[in-house]
Amino acid sequence: MAKEGIHTRADNYAQWYLDIVEQADLAEPSGVVRGAMVIKPTGYAVWEAIQRGLDQRIKATGHVNAYFPLFIPQSFLQKEAEHVEGFAPEVAVVTHAGGKELEEPYVVRPTSEAIIGHTYARWIQSWRDLPILINQWANVVRWELRPRPFLRTTEFLWQEGHTAHATEAEAETETLRILHEVYADFVENVMAIPLYRGLKSRRETFAGALRTYAIEAMMQDGRALQAGTSHNLGQNFARAFEITYQTPSNEREYVWTTSWGASTRLIGGLIMVHSDDDGLVLPPRLAPIQVVVVPIFKNDSERATVMAAIERITAPWQGKLAFKIDDRDHLSPGFKFNEWELKGVPVRVEVGPKDVQKDSVAIARRDVPGREGKSFVPQAGLTERLVALLDEIQQSLFDRALAYRNQRTVDVRTYEELAAAVEQGFARAYWDGNDADEARIQEELKATIRVIPFDQPETAGTCVLTGRETTKQVLFARSY
RNA sequence: CGGGGUGUGGCGCAGUUGGUAGCGCGCGGCGUUUGGGACGCUGAGGUCGUAGGUUCAAAUCCUAUCACCCCGACCA
Numbered sequence: 001m002a003k004e005g006i007h008t009r010a011d012n013y014a015q016w017y018l019d020i021v022e023q024a025d026l027a028e029p030s031g032v033v034r035g036a037m038v039i040k041p042t043g044y045a046v047w048e049a050i051q052r053g054l055d056q057r058i059k060a061t062g063h064v065n066a067y068f069p070l071f072i073p074q075s076f077l078q079k080e081a082e083h084v085e086g087f088a089p090e091v092a093v094v095t096h097a098g099g100k101e102l103e104e105p106y107v108v109r110p111t112s113e114a115i116i117g118h119t120y121a122r123w124i125q126s127w128r129d130l131p132i133l134i135n136q137w138a139n140v141v142r143w144e145l146r147p148r149p150f151l152r153t154t155e156f157l158w159q160e161g162h163t164a165h166a167t168e169a170e171a172e173t174e175t176l177r178i179l180h181e182v183y184a185d186f187v188e189n190v191m192a193i194p195l196y197r198g199l200k201s202r203r204e205t206f207a208g209a210l211r212t213y214a215i216e217a218m219m220q221d222g223r224a225l226q227a228g229t230s231h232n233l234g235q236n237f238a239r240a241f242e243i244t245y246q247t248p249s250n251e252r253e254y255v256w257t258t259s260w261g262a263s264t265r266l267i268g269g270l271i272m273v274h275s276d277d278d279g280l281v282l283p284p285r286l287a288p289i290q291v292v293v294v295p296i297f298k299n300d301s302e303r304a305t306v307m308a309a310i311e312r313i314t315a316p317w318q319g320k321l322a323f324k325i326d327d328r329d330h331l332s333p334g335f336k337f338n339e340w341e342l343k344g345v346p347v348r349v350e351v352g353p354k355d356v357q358k359d360s361v362a363i364a365r366r367d368v369p370g371r372e373g374k375s376f377v378p379q380a381g382l383t384e385r386l387v388a389l390l391d392e393i394q395q396s397l398f399d400r401a402l403a404y405r406n407q408r409t410v411d412v413r414t415y416e417e418l419a420a421a422v423e424q425g426f427a428r429a430y431w432d433g434n435d436a437d438e439a440r441i442q443e444e445l446k447a448t449i450r451v452i453p454f455d456q457p458e459t460a461g462t463c464v465l466t467g468r469e470t471t472k473q474v475l476f477a478r479s480y
Numbered sequence: 481c482g483g484g485g486u487g488u489g490g491c492g493c494a495g496u497u498g499g500u501a502g503c504g505c506g507c508g509g510c511g512u513u514u515g516g517g518a519c520g521c522u523g524a525g526g527u528c529g530u531a532g533g534u535u536c537a538a539a540u541c542c543u544a545u546c547a548c549c550c551c552g553a554c555c556a
Contacts, residue, residue: 227556261533
């Protein structure tokens with residue numbers, strides 16, 4: 001049963017998504033800038049939680065933060081052939097400033113390989129300067145033709161890591177390390193989103209990269225969302241920007257670079273993996289508010305005793321739980337229940353006159369809607385109970401999403417099976433096709449190779465399209 | 481770029497054969513309420529996207545223009 005103002009997922013999935021974004025107060029379309037959104041405090045708090053988790057892992061793996069300019073001379077972007085070609089259609093260009101036309105236009109960064117490559121060329125002289133391990137938190141602009149809040153916006157927030165290494169092996173290790181230890185670790189353990197990890201096909205590789213690795217998640221409509229990418233750029237950008245170093249034996253060599261990014265799109269994935277027809281569902285480890293307390297009273301004297309009880313009950317929560325006491329007194333409890341469910345708070349605690357009398361409270365878990373998720377428990381031991389409950393919810397959200405994903409990931413042997421499979425989820429298939437074959441699948445089935453998983457089969461099979469024998473398996477899906 | 485749609489109080493909409501703007505929600509005040517989206521009274525709030533034209537008179541008719549939204553091709 002859906003709430004007021006929310007379409008059901010079954011009825012209209014795309015509209016349901018937009019309703020959640022709006023009703024949970026995460027963001028709203030700017031209304032004046034095409035494809036751009038205002039991220040509201042509730043939504044931004046989620047982003048801050050994502051930033052914290054990623055930033056912590058980025059630093060734990062030896063990186064430091066820095067900041068590079070928003071504007072990039074147009075010519076910089078053009079130095080790497082594939083890179084220009086890949087981004088040209090979607091860059092915004094500044095042609096006028098200071099009241100006159102610029103000598104050379106600036107592009108608003110769609111990503112920062114160019115300006116950072118230019119900078120690294122000056123910073124790197126010797127093998128002793130390597131590796132350079134830098135990350136930046138920034139906004140970027142890509143003029144998307146079909147925007148959707150969080151999933152694809154004209155301007156979005158992200159982090160982009162840019163590293164330079166002496167050897168190809170080091171760059172490759174870095175690329176994979178970020179994928180596993182930063183992105184996958186955070187997304188699975190904090191966001192409770194199960195992932196497929198692997199290599200991108202050539203067609204899906206980042207413009208200018210040697211290899212792109214990605215984590216892919218399945219949404220509740222069976223479509224795929226790329227949740228993070230890590231690129232081994234080889235020496236392509238080093239050549240384009242003349243980033244060289246002297247080896248110990250005094251040779252001049254090009255460096256090997258990597259780049260990797262995760263964006264506010266993660267919030268879109270979060271919504272589409274966990275949320276339901278009642279609103280947003282936040283995993284406890286990510287939730288800005290983990291427990292909300294709703295007081296219930298009929299008059300001022302009841303109000304006083306209930307608030308005093310809440311004061312006492314929540315005192316030991318300090319430092320253990322992120323909680324909020326909803327003491328707004330012009331709203332009915334029922335309204336508050338609905339509102340906090342809409343906003344995805346994992347646990348609600350209700351305290352009323354009866355609870356004060358019986359030394360109890362009512363607790364409701366967001367991941368189990370309705371009466372089933374509500375129970376009355378003693379006040380004694382409540383803190384420990386809540387801490388344990390949050391862990392349980394975290395685990396249960398992940399398990400549920402994993403079961404859903406596995407159930408909708410099917411092995412296919414024929415083209416017909418592939419066509420049917422991508423209607424409802426992911427298709428795992430043996431694949432020996434080329435770029436043109438892949439393009440044909442996209443044309444006909446609207447599905448692409450999301451990832452060539454690291455986990456590959458022991459035995460050979462026949463390619464779903466060409467019928468040739470191969471040991472390579474890929475995952476096909478329609479994607480956001 | 482193609483196809484479709486919409487611009488009227490904060491939001492959602494109505495506005496008839498042209499006659500000078502109305503409803504719901506929300507918002508402010510007061511009172512009663514409060515264990516699953518409360519109610520009454522009262523009040524504030526709009527140069528009808530913009531520019532031009534027709535007319536005694538335009539939200540309404542005409543022309544131009546701008547913007548946003550939805551559907552497809554490109555994408556973190």
